Amino acid sequence: MTLRPxxxxxxxxxxxxxxxxxxxxxxxGWRDSRDAAIDALEQQEGRSFDELREELAAIKDRVVAxxxxxxxxxxxxxxxxxAEVTRVATPGEANAHITNVVxxxxxxxxxxxKSMVSEEIGLNAHLEANGITxxxxxxxxxxxxxxxxxxxxxxxxxIHKRKERIAALLEQVLGREYAPDDIPTMVKAAxxxxxxxxxxxxxxxxxxxxxxxxxxxxxxxxxxxxxxMSVALPPIHVVTAGIEKLVPTYADAMKQVRLLGxxxxxxxxxxxxxxxxxxxxxxxxHILLLDNGRTAMADDPDVAAALRCIRCGxxxxxxxxxxxxxxxxxxxxxTGAIGLVNTxxxxxxxxxxxxxxxxxxxxxxxxxxxxxxxxxxxIMEVRRKVVESEVAVPAGRITALALGAFANRRLFGLGxxxxxxxSTPFRRDGITALPRLLADRGPVHTATGWRTPPAVPxxxxxxxxxxxxxxxxxxxxAQPLAGRSVSLFLQCLSxxxxxxxxxxxxRLLRAAGARVTVPxxxxxxxxPAYDSGEHDTARAMxxxxxxxxxxxxxxxxxxxxxxxxxxxxxxHLLRGDVDEVERAQQLAGRTYDLIGYLTQGPGRLPAGSLDxxxxxxxxxxxxxxxxxxxxxxxxxxRFLRDVAGVPVxxxxxxxxxxxxxxxxxxRNPEVARGILDRKLGCVxxxxxxxxxxxxxxxxxxxxxxxxxxxxxxxxxxLAEYLAGRLDGAAVxxxxxxxx
Amino acid sequence: xxxxxxxxxxxSTRERFRSGVEAAASTYLEQPDWSAVVAYVAARTxxxxxxxxxxxxxxxxxxxxxxxxxxxxxxxxxxxxASVADVAVAIVQGELAIAETGSVLVSEHLLGDRxxxxxCRQLVQVVPADRLVDRLEEVADWLASRGGQPGFASLMTGxxxxxxxxxxxxxxxxxxxxxxxxxxxxxxxELVEGxx
Ligand code: SF4
Numbered sequence: 008m009t010l011r012p013x014x015x016x017x018x019x020x021x022x023x024x025x026x027x028x029x030x031x032x033x034x035x036g037w038r039d040s041r042d043a044a045i046d047a048l049e050q051q052e053g054r055s056f057d058e059l060r061e062e063l064a065a066i067k068d069r070v071v072a073x074x075x076x077x078x079x080x081x082x083x084x085x086x087x088x089x090a091e092v093t094r095v096a097t098p099g100e101a102n103a104h105i106t107n108v109v110x111x112x113x114x115x116x117x118x119x120x121k122s123m124v125s126e127e128i129g130l131n132a133h134l135e136a137n138g139i140t141x142x143x144x145x146x147x148x149x150x151x152x153x154x155x156x157x158x159x160x161x162x163x164x165x166i167h168k169r170k171e172r173i174a175a176l177l178e179q180v181l182g183r184e185y186a187p188d189d190i191p192t193m194v195k196a197a198x199x200x201x202x203x204x205x206x207x208x209x210x211x212x213x214x215x216x217x218x219x220x221x222x223x224x225x226x227x228x229x230x231x232x233x234x235x236m237s238v239a240l241p242p243i244h245v246v247t248a249g250i251e252k253l254v255p256t257y258a259d260a261m262k263q264v265r266l267l268g269x270x271x272x273x274x275x276x277x278x279x280x281x282x283x284x285x286x287x288x289x290x291x292x293h294i295l296l297l298d299n300g301r302t303a304m305a306d307d308p309d310v311a312a313a314l315r316c317i318r319c320g321x322x323x324x325x326x327x328x329x330x331x332x333x334x335x336x337x338x339x340x341x342t343g344a345i346g347l348v349n350t351x352x353x354x355x356x357x358x359x360x361x362x363x364x365x366x367x368x369x370x371x372x373x374x375x376x377x378x379x380x381x382x383x384x385x386i387m388e389v390r391r392k393v394v395e396s397e398v399a400v401p402a403g404r405i406t407a408l409a410l411g412a413f414a415n416r417r418l419f420g421l422g423x424x425x426x427x428x429x430s431t432p433f434r435r436d437g438i439t440a441l442p443r444l445l446a447d448r449g450p451v452h453t454a455t456g457w458r459t460p461p462a463v464p465x466x467x468x469x470x471x472x473x474x475x476x477x478x479x480x481x482x483x484x485a486q487p488l489a490g491r492s493v494s495l496f497l498q499c500l501s502x503x504x505x506x507x508x509x510x511x512x513x514r515l516l517r518a519a520g521a522r523v524t525v526p527x528x529x530x531x532x533x534x535p536a537y538d539s540g541e542h543d544t545a546r547a548m549x550x551x552x553x554x555x556x557x558x559x560x561x562x563x564x565x566x567x568x569x570x571x572x573x574x575x576x577x578x579h580l581l582r583g584d585v586d587e588v589e590r591a592q593q594l595a596g597r598t599y600d601l602i603g604y605l606t607q608g609p610g611r612l613p614a615g616s617l618d619x620x621x622x623x624x625x626x627x628x629x630x631x632x633x634x635x636x637x638x639x640x641x642x643x644x645r646f647l648r649d650v651a652g653v654p655v656x657x658x659x660x661x662x663x664x665x666x667x668x669x670x671x672x673x674r675n676p677e678v679a680r681g682i683l684d685r686k687l688g689c690v691x692x693x694x695x696x697x698x699x700x701x702x703x704x705x706x707x708x709x710x711x712x713x714x715x716x717x718x719x720x721x722x723x724x725l726a727e728y729l730a731g732r733l734d735g736a737a738v739x740x741x742x743x744x745x746x
Numbered sequence: 747x748x749x750x751x752x753x754x755x756x757x758s759t760r761e762r763f764r765s766g767v768e769a770a771a772s773t774y775l776e777q778p779d780w781s782a783v784v785a786y787v788a789a790r791t792x793x794x795x796x797x798x799x800x801x802x803x804x805x806x807x808x809x810x811x812x813x814x815x816x817x818x819x820x821x822x823x824x825x826x827x828a829s830v831a832d833v834a835v836a837i838v839q840g841e842l843a844i845a846e847t848g849s850v851l852v853s854e855h856l857l858g859d860r861x862x863x864x865x866c867r868q869l870v871q872v873v874p875a876d877r878l879v880d881r882l883e884e885v886a887d888w889l890a891s892r893g894g895q896p897g898f899a900s901l902m903t904g905x906x907x908x909x910x911x912x913x914x915x916x917x918x919x920x921x922x923x924x925x926x927x928x929x930x931x932x933x934x935x936e937l938v939e940g941x942x
Contacts, residue, residue, distance in 0.1 A: 033913055051846070088894045146919060147910035163910060170912050194908060194916045201920065206827050222894045232864060232906040232921025239860040239898060240827070257886035264882060272909065276847040278770070279921070280901040284894040287857055 013361025040273035067315035084223025088285025098128035114209025120234030121145040122214030144233035159334030162320035211241035215248035266377035270319035300352035309388035315378035322372035331681035344372035367668025370635030394540035458711035468506035489520035494559035498566035499531040511730035618652030619735025626695035630702035634662035667708035766848020770904030788814035798858040821858035836866035840873030853896035
């Protein structure tokens with residue numbers, strides 16, 4: 008492949024402001040129209056998106072489970088219709104075969120409909136090296152070919168290019184002026200330029216959106232009409248398709264149609280859905296079925312489900328880091344979340360390594376994928392494979408080293424205590440004050456100039472929470488937790504960097520009647536290690552946490568990320584041992600994050616019980632994984648309205664990641680910053696002066712960003728906010744809300 | 747086509763088809779029969795391309811159009827693209843009309859059939875009301891029951907379009923930029939069925 012190294016692509020994407028501005032607008036527009044299209048589909052079908060996508064996923068899985076049967080059926084039917092079918096294992100074989108077909112026909116011009124497989128195998132470069140001219144006929148691909156670029160999106164290949172750049176490009180190539188706002192004239196230029204090519208070309212090349220085994224047919228969906236012209240007009244038609252494109256029947260293909268157009272471009276159906284069965288009279292048709300790592304994917308349970316992919320691009324359209332750097336950095340030939348998975352199999356570990364740290368693990372992709380691929384889990388598995396393969400990833404190695412110390416509870420604790428004592432003079436409001444001077448220059452600025460780093464407190468939460476050290480909080484009139492024992496899981500990050508959060512949580516739980524204990528040996532749920540692809544370390548930490556909490560009654564954590572880890576990722580990590588999985592699930596069954604405990608768990612507080620009369624409006628950032636992994640929507644907002652009596656201003660894009668994203672904010676601070684800016688822009692639009700959320704990672708990230716930006720917004724953990732209302736709320740006895 | 751599909755084509759199906767067609771930026775029209783189509787087309791243009799398969803299926807259609815004052819081009823075998831190069835309007839017949847999506851299924855086995863839908867700027871798609879079906883599954887049945895024939899069949903939904911430049915919708919890229927869908931409402935079609 009001719010792609011530049013990842014670091015270069017990443018730097019180029021960051022240097023180009025157009026990428027970020029253009030993609031943010033694109034993502035917002037797409038989200039609205041896609042959601043409306045899916046709502047309408049649910050209405051039309053009387054079934055949920057989840058039901059519809061499970062049905063399509065089952066169809067695709069059925070093919071992979073019985074692959075050779077369907078391949079044989081397809082081949083037999085296609086051959087009967089007059090096609091020649093060739094199965095190829097590698098890009099080299101595919102390129103050689105296509106070149107032979109073109110040369111044998113004496114052709115030197117090939118028109119191409121959009122085909123990701125031809126990008127995957129690097130066909131254009133190969134053809135050019137053999138004296139054959141490939142002409143891309145999809146408008147976006149045509150523009151990119153003129154610009155000597157590769158697609159940055161599966162469906163909208165040139166989405167990273169602004170119209171001004173395209174106008175300048177066309178002027179340079181075609182020698183006349185184009186007004187950037189006059190898009191129809193630019194489109195017409197493509198029509199004029201390409202029309203003769205379709206008619207003069209000896210070979211037309213296409214991909215396939217589906218290979219229909221029942222009829223030996225190829226399904227091609229498109230809007231422009233260039234694909235059908237490439238297929239239909241030249242005397243030779245060459246199809247390149249991955250073998251995962253098979254579906255058993257035409258009826259199955261229609262189920263794909265229903266989800267593909269809506270997921271790709273929010274259309275109920277594209278303008279053309281072409282079913283091509285064999286060549287037309289006077290034409291020859293060659294169909295190449297490419298493996299290139301696909302059977303290896305099928306044999307690997309960690310990623311097999313990725314073969315369901317119908318290349319709709321939705322996973323990129325909701326991906327926050329994709330919105331900052333675009334597909335040239337986020338992915339390889341295949342872009343977006345799916346690119347972080349399948350690149351390892353189609354293009355190797357080295358190609359897959361670079362973009363791994365860009366994923367913020369927000370889980371948004373899995374929500375929109377029309378074939379229900381568990382992309383976040385698969386990305387974690389590929390990340391592990393990358394780390395284990397030991398291809399050179401400098402940043403990855405640094406994280407691995409840091410984790411070595413982190414995994415050791417005593418060593419980590421000691422290091423943090425020393426840092427905490429030394430940095431005491433620089434600390435104000437929980438974030439570092441003095442280092443800002445340093446932070447305004449050089450590489451330190453890239454890492455911290457936009458986000459004041461948290462200061463390390465002198466004392467971790469676990470010290471303050473020792474028995475007898477805390478004052479008795481006021482007791483709420485409602486005592487849902489009276490007589491109940493709660494083990495507080497502090498979360499490693501809060502314990503050391505934001506102790507006020509678990510301390511507030513403890514106060515609140517005690518005010519509701521609980522007896523709160525803090526198991527001493529607790530350390531970390533394993534999420535940071537999991538996030539870094541260090542699964543052995545992560546497993547060790549999960550096991551340690553399970554052992555520490557084995558005898559606890561209810562476990563409550565102020566960190567929703569730990570809940571997602573213990574409930575979703577731990578059973579996955581321990582899947583080799585059924586007993587361990589069962590124990591992990593038992594623990595998850597009695598573990599709550601604070602909002603879960605107060606709304607669905609035993610700690611359910613009655614309406615108004617934390618109303619102290621304060622009506623200052625707040626807004627709520629929803630922790631992305633709480634929405635995407637735990638399935639929460641507006642739980643915190645409703646709770647605040649009902650139980651605290653406070654007006655909540657809806658935050659635009661409330662469930663979008665804030666950019667903290669685990670290791671991303673350490674390894675790719677520019678991306679974390681870009682995502683944070685988008686979030687803070689949304690906060691600004693609410694006019695609220697208090698921002699509430701319930702995951703400590705988000706809080707440190709948001710607080711640092713707001714401090715550095717000078718915005719006048721207080722960022723509070725739900726526990727801090729609620730504990731702050733205890734004194735004025737209805738307490739045991741008679742006092743009502745203050746007015 | 748199955749008989750249930752035909753029977754299901756009630757007025758509400760037609761209404762849904764109509765709104766699908768219009769949502770896809772095509773024009774929806776009803777005419778009683780082919781004779782009315784001839785009059786409608788002849789009033790608007792003086793040259794018309796006919797898909798060869800349509801000309802073969804309705805041999806008197808070309809005569810009727812010529813009698814109404816229209817020059818007729820049926821793409822020839824040798825260089826079909828060149829023969830329609832200067833023709834703006836083309837007529838094809840739809841195999842099915844799909845209410846769910848507002849699409850018309852057109853089969854284009856011959857090169858001559860393909861050039862008229864691909865190269866002419868205005869495409870008139872004519873489909874008898876009894877070819878109206880509710881859902882895409884009925885298209886699947888239709889394709890499956892023909893064992894791979896015709897070799898090229900396309901669901902067409904609106905004029906050619908792109909949004910590749912800054913996601914801005916532009917109509918008319920490589921294919922036609924105007925599509926009219928005409929549903930024939932009469933139960934018998936004189937022009938065809940009146941002949942032996
Ligand atoms: S992984 Fe899912 S969302 Fe992403 S391109 Fe494939 S089908 Fe679409």
